[in-house]
Amino acid sequence: MDTSRRxxxxxxxxxxxxxxxxxxxxxxxxxxMFPFALVVLNSAKTSREIIFNAVAWPSQWRxxxxxxxxxxxxxxxxxxGAFVDSTVITALSLAVIILFSSMxxxxxxxxxxxxxxxxxMAFVAAMVIPFQVLMYPLVRWMRVMGDFAGxxxxxxxxxxxxxxxxxxxPLSIFVFHGFIKNIPYELEEAATIDGCGRARIFFEIVFxxxxxxxxxxxxxxxxxxxxDYLLPLLVxxxxxxxxxxxxxxxxxxxxxxxxxDLILTSTLIAILPVVLLYLFAQRxxxxxxxxxxxx
Amino acid sequence: MRKKTLVNMLFLAPxxxxxxxxxIIPFFLGLYYSMTDWNGVNPDVAFVGLRxxxxxxxxxxxxxxxxxxxxxxxINIVLVNVVSxxxxxxxxxxxxxxxxxxxxxxxxxxxGGIVLGYIWQFILNSILVDLGEALSLxxxxxxxxxxxxxxxxxxxxxxxxxxxxxxxxIYIAAIQSIPASLMEAATVDGAGYLTRxxxxxxxxxxxxxxxxxxxxxxxxxxxxxMNFTLTNGGPATRFLDQPxxxxxxxxxxxxxxxxxNRMAEAQAKAVVLFVSLVxxxxxxxxxxxxxxxxx
Numbered sequence: 001m002d003t004s005r006r007x008x009x010x011x012x013x014x015x016x017x018x019x020x021x022x023x024x025x026x027x028x029x030x031x032x033m034f035p036f037a038l039v040v041l042n043s044a045k046t047s048r049e050i051i052f053n054a055v056a057w058p059s060q061w062r063x064x065x066x067x068x069x070x071x072x073x074x075x076x077x078x079x080x081g082a083f084v085d086s087t088v089i090t091a092l093s094l095a096v097i098i099l100f101s102s103m104x105x106x107x108x109x110x111x112x113x114x115x116x117x118x119x120x121m122a123f124v125a126a127m128v129i130p131f132q133v134l135m136y137p138l139v140r141w142m143r144v145m146g147d148f149a150g151x152x153x154x155x156x157x158x159x160x161x162x163x164x165x166x167x168x169x170p171l172s173i174f175v176f177h178g179f180i181k182n183i184p185y186e187l188e189e190a191a192t193i194d195g196c197g198r199a200r201i202f203f204e205i206v207f208x209x210x211x212x213x214x215x216x217x218x219x220x221x222x223x224x225x226x227x228d229y230l231l232p233l234l235v236x237x238x239x240x241x242x243x244x245x246x247x248x249x250x251x252x253x254x255x256x257x258x259x260x261d262l263i264l265t266s267t268l269i270a271i272l273p274v275v276l277l278y279l280f281a282q283r284x285x286x287x288x289x290x291x292x293x294x295x
Numbered sequence: 296m297r298k299k300t301l302v303n304m305l306f307l308a309p310x311x312x313x314x315x316x317x318x319i320i321p322f323f324l325g326l327y328y329s330m331t332d333w334n335g336v337n338p339d340v341a342f343v344g345l346r347x348x349x350x351x352x353x354x355x356x357x358x359x360x361x362x363x364x365x366x367x368x369x370i371n372i373v374l375v376n377v378v379s380x381x382x383x384x385x386x387x388x389x390x391x392x393x394x395x396x397x398x399x400x401x402x403x404x405x406x407g408g409i410v411l412g413y414i415w416q417f418i419l420n421s422i423l424v425d426l427g428e429a430l431s432l433x434x435x436x437x438x439x440x441x442x443x444x445x446x447x448x449x450x451x452x453x454x455x456x457x458x459x460x461x462x463x464x465i466y467i468a469a470i471q472s473i474p475a476s477l478m479e480a481a482t483v484d485g486a487g488y489l490t491r492x493x494x495x496x497x498x499x500x501x502x503x504x505x506x507x508x509x510x511x512x513x514x515x516x517x518x519x520x521m522n523f524t525l526t527n528g529g530p531a532t533r534f535l536d537q538p539x540x541x542x543x544x545x546x547x548x549x550x551x552x553x554x555x556n557r558m559a560e561a562q563a564k565a566v567v568l569f570v571s572l573v574x575x576x577x578x579x580x581x582x583x584x585x586x587x588x589x590x
Contacts, residue, residue: 166317
């Protein structure tokens, strides 16, 4: 036990016995990581190799490319298409959520009336409604809305992006609201005196100041939308024209029951972009998740 | 002045419109449909009063799902928070590579429930069973997912693996906001490590526990994705002399009911999920808030 190193520093209140703790932490770390290691190892094996020994080192890593090729060229599930659609849906949803939620939050902060308070409370209260209560009426209602407006909302990218705006707005407005409250009003006042219009004040003065919180809102919504399953399943359908990665993975696993070589390779392809993004933006992601969860 | 009001309306319009169309209207439609004979096929629905609710509480599969969800939630609240609290203590100590470990523990949270369900199905059904046979350990030779008395625990373990790194972040923030001088003073006074954790750290971060327990409770209660791909409700078991699915949680029960075109019944179950979630969450928060005041 090494107690001499216990010199306290801000934020560190650790126990004694550092080397032993380091070892335990490392073992815990391995425990958290081994599922990923198994996915990588077995994505480089044939089905027979996996059955023979699932924890062995793959006999040849070239098999990984073979498996990836099998998935991308698969006739039943358009994996590449799902990848593109997932990216487009996530990007567009984030764009509309960030733009429209920040606009709404700014108005709600700067115009304190009974109406705006009530509206804000409605957004906050709606966050407790479980998706399960909304999902089936929503599909029926989206059909009615689409017929009325003459736009196809079910099975299309605009339809699901619109739905994500509705589901993403409450939390995003809440997070933006908390941030905008702390921006000094004097900045905007000075611009008003100079004859600057309301819309220009927002886009030229306020919006650029929101950069750090935009990153937070992007991460909070991005992880959720990228991984979401039920909403795309209901709005896009399990074999519609537009697909997302989680739907493609389930379609794949359903079509190739217990063929772990292909299923695990498909999960590897689904995981990879998120993990790569995390490696590069780790600091922002951890900070963003923290800010979002505490509020 | 009138122009200002117009700009306000325009800025609020996109979010309010999406919010009303995607959440508010489907919510009230959902309440209404739970009291109809909606079957998803017939376009006309008729009001039937509380009939759907009455039959729910005499249906063994629903009661079982309800109790299983409560049990699953309770296990998660304990497991996730104990593990994540320990992790947060570890990565705020003085060990080397603590930021690296912290980043690693968070990775599982990035993976969607659908994808990690398949990965863990592979681990629990193949890897562990192989291991049990290789080492001739009897308790491993049949999968934890195929036994009705262990399947909920297996799901909780997977859920803990996924969520602990996220909840850990909340505890880290709380620990780091506690002044180091306080812990130093206690150390000087001769308080051991565990005394400091239980007498100073935990009481001072009571608010973080309220948030973390709330998040664990609500996410567990609504669990669907991982349930769907890890077990799909199985294995079969008996409850009140009726065959039921041992790991079919509430959200999946709703999904399966709707898939069988019993839409109104599914909607009634969703309303019960909503009401009980609100009740349970209110109880949890009020207990935690009371504790916060006492501490």
